[in-house]
Amino acid sequence: MLSVEEARRRVLDAVGVLDPVDLDVADAAGYAVVEDQAAPHALPRFDNSAMDGYAVRASDTYAAHESSPVELEVIGEVQAGRPPDREVEPGTSVRIMTGAAVPRGADGIVPVEHTSESDGVVSVNQPTSPGRHVRPAGDDIEAGAVAVRRGTELGAGELALLASLGLSPVTVVRRPRVTILVTGDELVAPEAEVAPGRIRDSNTVALRVLATEAGAEIVGSERVPDDRGATLDAFRRAAAGSDLVISSGGVAVGRYDFVKDVVQELGHIDLWRVAMQPGKPVVLGAVGDTPFMGLPGNPVSIHVGFEQFVRPAIRRMRGCRSLLRPTLEASLASELEKRPGRLHFVRVRLAQESGGWQAVPTGPQGSHIQSSLVDCHGVARFPSEATRLEAGEMVTVEVWKLPDGEGVR
Numbered sequence: 001m002l003s004v005e006e007a008r009r010r011v012l013d014a015v016g017v018l019d020p021v022d023l024d025v026a027d028a029a030g031y032a033v034v035e036d037q038a039a040p041h042a043l044p045r046f047d048n049s050a051m052d053g054y055a056v057r058a059s060d061t062y063a064a065h066e067s068s069p070v071e072l073e074v075i076g077e078v079q080a081g082r083p084p085d086r087e088v089e090p091g092t093s094v095r096i097m098t099g100a101a102v103p104r105g106a107d108g109i110v111p112v113e114h115t116s117e118s119d120g121v122v123s124v125n126q127p128t129s130p131g132r133h134v135r136p137a138g139d140d141i142e143a144g145a146v147a148v149r150r151g152t153e154l155g156a157g158e159l160a161l162l163a164s165l166g167l168s169p170v171t172v173v174r175r176p177r178v179t180i181l182v183t184g185d186e187l188v189a190p191e192a193e194v195a196p197g198r199i200r201d202s203n204t205v206a207l208r209v210l211a212t213e214a215g216a217e218i219v220g221s222e223r224v225p226d227d228r229g230a231t232l233d234a235f236r237r238a239a240a241g242s243d244l245v246i247s248s249g250g251v252a253v254g255r256y257d258f259v260k261d262v263v264q265e266l267g268h269i270d271l272w273r274v275a276m277q278p279g280k281p282v283v284l285g286a287v288g289d290t291p292f293m294g295l296p297g298n299p300v301s302i303h304v305g306f307e308q309f310v311r312p313a314i315r316r317m318r319g320c321r322s323l324l325r326p327t328l329e330a331s332l333a334s335e336l337e338k339r340p341g342r343l344h345f346v347r348v349r350l351a352q353e354s355g356g357w358q359a360v361p362t363g364p365q366g367s368h369i370q371s372s373l374v375d376c377h378g379v380a381r382f383p384s385e386a387t388r389l390e391a392g393e394m395v396t397v398e399v400w401k402l403p404d405g406e407g408v409r
């Protein structure tokens, strides 16, 4: 049996980063940036005022006091968006708005609250100092500095900075096109009548959501009957327009499990037994040139297998710097037992306690127990060789999401 790490390494070796595409910042949310984004100029670009007030030579205001204001001639005004047209000479000032460029000669701002103006003269009743209320050029980012590192997924903060720097369009990695094939004669649509012995297909919706959240674009999904010809056709079609084909079921050793056979015919396949629970059989291969990953059909195995292997692969294809979920250490709420030999992924809820995080198993952990995935925040690792974990023992949790925040009263 392969370890999870070794299996994941092989999966990641089988996929590469996809092609770059140039997108306007408005369309680039969630994409990973291909190269380091260096600032083409300083930000702010020019010294500007942090307040509405008067741009002055600070030394002119040193003597100012409530009881004896200093008077300065107002020689002009500078609005945000207009270049200053006057230089501030000793004894003079320029009215200035927040964000407007500080005129030459001025080195400080007196906020309007500390002034009164009449007949072209401003009375300043509090001194300012050089640099006071001025946002200097380069305060945020110096020209040439890296604003956003390669492999970063672009969110509002990163995109806003790229926008300010004029780095639009930005070169990002395109999204992988994914096709999902779920196999099984027993499956019917969630909306359909269920005849005796049949079950509703829950893997399609699960895989669609998991793949979309991992950053893929779903270009097809199909329920495939347990029939060799139908399976062959479905895989052929899937591979044609996809960067990755994912399947569920049909990889066991049952008489009606055709996936291995068909993929072998259309490309190549490796079937591994991975030392994990749930989700032991994992299939990696290619249909033609298109990478293929097959997961066992059980609804929990799908979810856990996707998290361990498919999500990192999709993120690698997307050019993301980080491929894995974050982890945290949590105190286990109740004892657990198992046989040695496989790493168990125990579905848990997280609760924040005064001393740190607590991990509460979500109930029975069988690979068919779908309710174990409701309100589930991730999986606690129950190490391969361990057979017992005590309540209160610290475990490592792979975090899928964090608990909700508090409501608003």
Ligand code: AMP
Pocket: 182, 183, 184, 186, 187, 199, 200, 201, 202, 203, 204, 248, 249, 250, 251, 252, 254, 296, 297, 298, 299
């Ligand atoms: P298989 O790997 O095809 O042998 O399937 C293993 C188990 O998962 C069986 O109990 C199947 O009925 C169930 N299963 C397979 N595919 C799905 C699906 N799409 N939705 C829900 N359960 C499924």
Ligand code: MG
Pocket: 183, 184, 185, 249, 250, 297
């Ligand atoms: Mg099946």
